[in-house]
Amino acid sequence: MSFIDRICPGFRDSRRELATKRPPHFRLLAGLGAPIPRPFDDLAPGEAGRINGQSQKYFERSDLREFWINKPFSDPAWTGWMLSRFGQLLTALDLRPGDRVLDFGCGTGWSSEMLARMGMDVVGMDISPAALEMARDLASRRAAGATGTQPRFEVYSGDGLEYPDGHFDAVVVFDAFHHLPNPQRVLGEFCRVLAPNCRLGMAEPGVGHSAEQHSRDEMSTGVLEREIDLEQLHQGALAAGFRSLEAVIPGLHPHAITLPMRRLRWYLRGLSWLVPADHVRLAILGAPIALLWKGPYFISSLHPRDQSAEIRPSVSKRSCRPGERVTVDSDVTNTGATVWLKDGRHGRGYVRLGAHLVGADGRMIDPDFARASLPHDLPMHGRARIALAIDAPSTPGRYVLRLDMVNEGIAWFAEGKSETADVSMDVTA
Numbered sequence: 001m002s003f004i005d006r007i008c009p010g011f012r013d014s015r016r017e018l019a020t021k022r023p024p025h026f027r028l029l030a031g032l033g034a035p036i037p038r039p040f041d042d043l044a045p046g047e048a049g050r051i052n053g054q055s056q057k058y059f060e061r062s063d064l065r066e067f068w069i070n071k072p073f074s075d076p077a078w079t080g081w082m083l084s085r086f087g088q089l090l091t092a093l094d095l096r097p098g099d100r101v102l103d104f105g106c107g108t109g110w111s112s113e114m115l116a117r118m119g120m121d122v123v124g125m126d127i128s129p130a131a132l133e134m135a136r137d138l139a140s141r142r143a144a145g146a147t148g149t150q151p152r153f154e155v156y157s158g159d160g161l162e163y164p165d166g167h168f169d170a171v172v173v174f175d176a177f178h179h180l181p182n183p184q185r186v187l188g189e190f191c192r193v194l195a196p197n198c199r200l201g202m203a204e205p206g207v208g209h210s211a212e213q214h215s216r217d218e219m220s221t222g223v224l225e226r227e228i229d230l231e232q233l234h235q236g237a238l239a240a241g242f243r244s245l246e247a248v249i250p251g252l253h254p255h256a257i258t259l260p261m262r263r264l265r266w267y268l269r270g271l272s273w274l275v276p277a278d279h280v281r282l283a284i285l286g287a288p289i290a291l292l293w294k295g296p297y298f299i300s301s302l303h304p305r306d307q308s309a310e311i312r313p314s315v316s317k318r319s320c321r322p323g324e325r326v327t328v329d330s331d332v333t334n335t336g337a338t339v340w341l342k343d344g345r346h347g348r349g350y351v352r353l354g355a356h357l358v359g360a361d362g363r364m365i366d367p368d369f370a371r372a373s374l375p376h377d378l379p380m381h382g383r384a385r386i387a388l389a390i391d392a393p394s395t396p397g398r399y400v401l402r403l404d405m406v407n408e409g410i411a412w413f414a415e416g417k418s419e420t421a422d423v424s425m426d427v428t429a
Helices: 003-007 009-022 046-057 063-072 076-094 110-117 127-144 183-193 213-219 232-238 261-268 277-286
Strands: 100-104 121-126 152-155 169-175 193-202 244-246 289-293 309-313 318-320 325-334 351-359 362-373 383-391 398-408 421-427
Touching: 003 325, 009 277, 009 318, 063 127, 063 244, 063 325, 076 110, 076 169, 076 289, 110 169, 121 127, 127 232, 152 325, 152 362, 183 193, 183 232, 183 289, 183 325, 232 244, 232 289, 261 318, 277 383, 309 421, 325 351, 325 398, 362 398, 383 421
Parallel strands: 100 121, 100 169, 121 152, 169 193, 318 421
Antiparallel strands: 193 289, 244 289, 309 325, 325 383, 351 362, 351 398, 398 421
């Protein structure tokens, strides 16, 4: 074994595999002249219908029924890897209870059931009635004593989605998009039924997939097997109306590389080349996990990454009579990277100026004393003047009006260490 193989296990294998799999537009020098892939080409309606018919029959095979019912636990060699990728996809989507989620290509519904157990309002959709029959049966049998919601299952027509514009908060596609004969048409439908500032998340097989033995076996039955190229997916997403694509950096498969402690300590001390970057490139190319964002904003308060504000009230002290309506003006600046939305969805995601009423002794009297809406959406470094109207306490005394921004249904900004601002209130008879 050579020196490089001892200190960097798998280095030569990953370089060799990357050289054979990586498309020209993802190579350093060849990429300068390689054309960018076009959006997806949909097959003719007749051919698409034939392939969809074969996909329906695939779930009707009695010899595979036990395999479908037990998924994702049917094959122990793949179970951990599938759950790991599905977990990464869920984490990236940042879903919340009450979100309307379309689980497209759900098969026998194990992914839909997991989403429903988390409290989502889930529609599982697949082209195979036989698969959905198994999904309904499994969901009903497992519902007893389970928390969360009950997923609904609907047959996909093979063309459009029978839902109004902006209906869903998220679309989830796990290991299903690469089977579609009309991917560009379906991408457009995903974008249409997604609400603004929401996203489509997909985890799909990438380069090299169609050459694998199980892919060739499925193609022999008439099922379509594509390789999802991230650059082509990006171009297709833009053509369908999405604003951008963001790829998740996946974890490395334990069969690809692990580090014994003697090398791990040096890697953690800064010798990053002990984990070849080609392993990461292969993981992204071979099993991409991507988020497709529907504009206008990349990061909004529906799915915040940070929440921080600077609040400057126009006065530091107010005097008033019991029950008097008074107004406190404040200049507010968005100091984070998350766009604040004036209007959210399902009672959350909209940012307002809020106030806690605190006694002179520091005791919290009313944590939801007052609210004031934004005049408009506020981007990073955006500023707004907000008038907060309050009714003074009916009992005379000294109080503190503690001002903070609140992302309704998600969190007060101070919970993320954002600074509040205090205004003293003297209530006199």
